[in-house]
Amino acid sequence: MSELGQQLLLIADDELVLGWRNSEWTGIAPFLEEDVAFSSIAQNEIGHARALYELAARELGTTADELAFDREPDQYRCSRLVELRLVPDWARTIARHVLYEQADEQRLRELMGSDDSELAGLAAKIDREEAYHRMHAQMWHERLNDERRYVEALEELRPLVDERGEHLPEFAQLWEEMTMVRRSVVGATW
Amino acid sequence: MGSPDGTRGRGVIYEVFRLERKGQPFQHAGSIEAPDEAFAEWYAREQYGRRGESVALWVVPREEIVEIDEFIDELERNYHRVDGYPLKEKLKEARERAGTAAPADR
Numbered sequence: 001m002s003e004l005g006q007q008l009l010l011i012a013d014d015e016l017v018l019g020w021r022n023s024e025w026t027g028i029a030p031f032l033e034e035d036v037a038f039s040s041i042a043q044n045e046i047g048h049a050r051a052l053y054e055l056a057a058r059e060l061g062t063t064a065d066e067l068a069f070d071r072e073p074d075q076y077r078c079s080r081l082v083e084l085r086l087v088p089d090w091a092r093t094i095a096r097h098v099l100y101e102q103a104d105e106q107r108l109r110e111l112m113g114s115d116d117s118e119l120a121g122l123a124a125k126i127d128r129e130e131a132y133h134r135m136h137a138q139m140w141h142e143r144l145n146d147e148r149r150y151v152e153a154l155e156e157l158r159p160l161v162d163e164r165g166e167h168l169p170e171f172a173q174l175w176e177e178m179t180m181v182r183r184s185v186v187g188a189t190w
Numbered sequence: 191m192g193s194p195d196g197t198r199g200r201g202v203i204y205e206v207f208r209l210e211r212k213g214q215p216f217q218h219a220g221s222i223e224a225p226d227e228a229f230a231e232w233y234a235r236e237q238y239g240r241r242g243e244s245v246a247l248w249v250v251p252r253e254e255i256v257e258i259d260e261f262i263d264e265l266e267r268n269y270h271r272v273d274g275y276p277l278k279e280k281l282k283e284a285r286e287r288a289g290t291a292a293p294a295d296r
Contacts, residue, residue: 031201031223033201034233036233036237135232139228
């Protein structure tokens with residue numbers, strides 16, 4: 001697989017799995033407005049994953065759906081940070097959100113400077129949405145910054161940002177759920 | 191709504207008005223609860239401004255809205271009042287007399 005294909009998959013996997021995890025807050029977030037906001041962020045992340053999978057799929061001669069849902073668990077390259085199931089711990093959820101947005105910003109900056117104009121364009125498009133996610137993360141960070149639980153969560157989760165390879169045990173269940181419909185009728189189209 | 195850490199209900203209510211197009215008046219869009227102004231702006235944008243439906247949002251704490259609870263009319267100068275003139279009915283009668291239909295909805 002080309003280096004570009006690898007890199008696109010890694011980012012797409014991060015976005016898909018984080019979108020999935022964030023969507024677990026839908027209906028149970030601390031208050032209604034935040035429920036809408038966090039669900040919307042989750043949906044954006046999955047949208048970014050889709051766009052990145054589409055680009056990777058062309059590179060690899062496959063389709064976005066096959067990349068997102070038809071791979072074996074050990075083929076996903078997402079970081080351990082996004083794999084964690086954090087419901088119902090809001091402090092750790094926000095800590096992950098803040099850490100992820102920081103790392104994602106750097107990564108997007110690099111992609112925006114790519115010689116591949118299509119990739120650079122997509123990265124810029126994604127970054128315009130991520131800017132709102134960063135604002136959201138920053139507001140929560142400022143609000144929780146003097147809470148011990150939150151500060152400890154930041155320290156706990158920081159090392160996981162770039163930890164990849166063997167999945168956390170809870171990834172198996174996420175994969176099971178995420179790919180269930182596709183596996184139920186192989187090759188089905190909607 | 192349930193809350194794992196009991197943060198429900200500590201926010202401020204903000205009223206949100208939106209401008210659909212420049213040159214038009216602001217219209218009430220709805221209300222949101224938020225812990226502070228920054229959150230209020232973000233949530234307002236999220237709920238009333240991310241589908242191209244608004245060119246501006248006006249987010250104001252509900253407490254800032256002035257309530258008028260009495261109409262001072264000690265001398266009963268009822269010509270000051272704006273109620274009591276059912277213009278719609280009068281217009282309808284006038285149109286019937288003149289034999290013209292109401293203009294079609296624009």
